[in-house]
Amino acid sequence: MSAATPMVLYVSGPITGVPNNQLNFDAAVVCLTKRGHKPVSPKDIPACADLSCEDGPHNPRYPNGHTWNCLLRHDLVVLLQCDGVATLPGWQQSRGAVLEVTTALSVGLPIQHLTTQDFAHYRQEIQGVAPQY
Numbered sequence: 001m002s003a004a005t006p007m008v009l010y011v012s013g014p015i016t017g018v019p020n021n022q023l024n025f026d027a028a029v030v031c032l033t034k035r036g037h038k039p040v041s042p043k044d045i046p047a048c049a050d051l052s053c054e055d056g057p058h059n060p061r062y063p064n065g066h067t068w069n070c071l072l073r074h075d076l077v078v079l080l081q082c083d084g085v086a087t088l089p090g091w092q093q094s095r096g097a098v099l100e101v102t103t104a105l106s107v108g109l110p111i112q113h114l115t116t117q118d119f120a121h122y123r124q125e126i127q128g129v130a131p132q133y
């Protein structure tokens with residue numbers, strides 16, 4: 001596709017309240033990879049190893065048991081090691097994504113905004129039967 005310089009890009013987007021949000025992240029990862037980048041999905045970033053965050057205020061929407069604070073702390077460490085951030089549509093409505101984009105901009109990391117059209121094809125591909133190549 002584009003001859004963009006390969007970058008390690010942190011994928012930032014809404015999770016809470018978005019049905020099938022995993023599919024958006026997975027499709028964005030495929031999209032960015034096909035563009036020659038190395039995407040990092042927050043879905044793949046491990047939180048604390050021992051669930052020591054469990055004393056914090058729990059958000060039942062996070063089934064893995066980690067607190068929002070715990071997830072964000074570990075995500076931000078990884079984000080700051082990336083070359084930039086790629087946003088999913090609707091990031092402006094996500095408290096976490098706004099925080100991630102603000103953090104990235106604050107330290108001079110570039111932001112790439114993905115549109116639904118950018119990865120809709122990959123969403124279908126992932127959702128459907130695995131294509132035979």
Ligand SMILES: [Zn+2]
Binds near residue numbers: 049052053070
């Ligand atoms: Zn934790």
